[in-house]
Amino acid sequence: MTNASVREFKMPDVGEGLTEAEILKWYVQPGDTVTDGQVVCEVETAKAAVELPIPYDGVVRSLHFPEGTTVDVGTSIIAVEVAGGAAPAQEAAPAAPAPAAEPEQPAEQPAARQPVLVGYGVATSSTRRRPRKQAQDPAARQAASAVQSELNGHGAAPAAPAAPPAAPAVPVAPAAPAQRPLAKPPVRKLAKDLGVDLATVTPTGPDGVVTREDVHAAVAAAQTPQQTAPAAQPAAPAVSAPADRPAAPASYDSGRETRIPVKGVRKATAAAMVGSAFTAPHVTEFVTVDVTRTMKLVEELKQDKEFAGLRVNPLLLIAKALLVAIRRNPDINASWDEAAQEIVVKHYVNLGIAAATPRGLIVPNIKDAHAKALPELAASLGELVSTAREGKTSPSAMQGGTVTITNVGVFGVDTGTPILNPGESAILAVGAIKPQPWVHKGKVKPRQVTTLALSFDHRLVDGELGSKVLADVAAILEQPKRLITWA
Numbered sequence: 001m002t003n004a005s006v007r008e009f010k011m012p013d014v015g016e017g018l019t020e021a022e023i024l025k026w027y028v029q030p031g032d033t034v035t036d037g038q039v040v041c042e043v044e045t046a047k048a049a050v051e052l053p054i055p056y057d058g059v060v061r062s063l064h065f066p067e068g069t070t071v072d073v074g075t076s077i078i079a080v081e082v083a084g085g086a087a088p089a090q091e092a093a094p095a096a097p098a099p100a101a102e103p104e105q106p107a108e109q110p111a112a113r114q115p116v117l118v119g120y121g122v123a124t125s126s127t128r129r130r131p132r133k134q135a136q137d138p139a140a141r142q143a144a145s146a147v148q149s150e151l152n153g154h155g156a157a158p159a160a161p162a163a164p165p166a167a168p169a170v171p172v173a174p175a176a177p178a179q180r181p182l183a184k185p186p187v188r189k190l191a192k193d194l195g196v197d198l199a200t201v202t203p204t205g206p207d208g209v210v211t212r213e214d215v216h217a218a219v220a221a222a223q224t225p226q227q228t229a230p231a232a233q234p235a236a237p238a239v240s241a242p243a244d245r246p247a248a249p250a251s252y253d254s255g256r257e258t259r260i261p262v263k264g265v266r267k268a269t270a271a272a273m274v275g276s277a278f279t280a281p282h283v284t285e286f287v288t289v290d291v292t293r294t295m296k297l298v299e300e301l302k303q304d305k306e307f308a309g310l311r312v313n314p315l316l317l318i319a320k321a322l323l324v325a326i327r328r329n330p331d332i333n334a335s336w337d338e339a340a341q342e343i344v345v346k347h348y349v350n351l352g353i354a355a356a357t358p359r360g361l362i363v364p365n366i367k368d369a370h371a372k373a374l375p376e377l378a379a380s381l382g383e384l385v386s387t388a389r390e391g392k393t394s395p396s397a398m399q400g401g402t403v404t405i406t407n408v409g410v411f412g413v414d415t416g417t418p419i420l421n422p423g424e425s426a427i428l429a430v431g432a433i434k435p436q437p438w439v440h441k442g443k444v445k446p447r448q449v450t451t452l453a454l455s456f457d458h459r460l461v462d463g464e465l466g467s468k469v470l471a472d473v474a475a476i477l478e479q480p481k482r483l484i485t486w487a
Helices: 089-095 099-107 109-119 123-134 138-152 156-162 175-179 185-194 212-228 264-277 292-302 314-328 374-389 463-478 482-486
Strands: 004-010 020-026 039-044 049-053 058-063 070-072 076-083 282-290 334-337 342-345 351-353 355-357 360-362 403-407 426-430 434-440 443-457
Touching (some): 314 351, 314 482, 426 463
Parallel strands (some): 351 403
Antiparallel strands (some): 004 076, 020 039, 020 070, 058 076, 355 360, 426 443
16 A cells, blocks of 8 residues: 555546536446556536546546536546555545644634535534633633633532623634635535535535535425425525526426436537527528439449448538538638627638437538548548537537538428527528429429528628529539539
């Protein structure tokens, strides 16, 4: 043991600006041996599910949080005992009992907090220690001596009134910091908003730290007696929802309802869509197009040796058609810089593909899609879709998108009015491809038809530019040979 030390692995920021992540699954348990680079758990951030590797060799000593717990970035989540080195300072304190050091602890506030971590939750012991704190005050020391002399003189009846002088000594401030409940600033704010006294909350976190779940549990416990005896709880309004959180909708029959916590990818998506819908002025244009020739080209490419092993579908040619339209109308590939009051035109296309996953909607993008040949684009599309379905999309794959395609046709939907991905100026929705009666060469014939919808930010894309882009995409899908002449 002397040649081993315990290393604490903290929750890293696996994306840009993330503050927390939920532990989805542990791949190791206490006692397991781990090696440098071994994946120990899978976590879900607001952007994606990510596997975390451990950065050193050793034996797992403890897992600090169970699966399903949301942990702040920078918080230790696993302790690993590694060979070599001295034991860390955290473990030296309990291993070396030093009675002489105890009198010095009240002089330093950090040292005074250490006993709270070890014996947190024993409320009665805190009141017994207060006389030692009061001894620092001369007035309190004199009052305590007077009370003690009265008791030693067996003057029980007259001694009772002498107790009040001790009352003013109780509010002595030095004892308060040592008894302050342990909680992080966000948890303290939550408790303040909900009207919960942290001193009354039973902590379940490591080292007696109060967690968000503990605060919500305290609120639930306070609401239960209110329902059984409302007259006995006149202070019920104190445990109300904070001003920045709207009250939950009334339930007709809560026994037949299911409440699903909004977190992770779904929470981030909801916030992004609300921000986009109420920030960028959306305009959506539609066009119905005959894609019969495009469907024939898809079947031909499936037999082409150059596309062997690749997934070829209509989305591939639609993506290529959009890339060609952007090349002909580059101003559509831009973003709005509100702070600088500038339009930022991108000379590259990171093509986003909206993907529905069990964890919610995500939009990974193909980097530099404009520079890829059709077989390369097919390979990138196939990898993007399979990775998203497995829940392994990395945060970096969802950053830096410029234009997006959402294929609602796979659900049998004719079309829709898509909402812009934040930071982008255009998104193309592709509807279901169905056989419909169509006038072709002067005759009504059954043709493969679909409806396209292009939403764009009207601050930087006017009707003319948006119409040109949508018309170009439609023209290419109607006559795929334009891919060669326009590309």
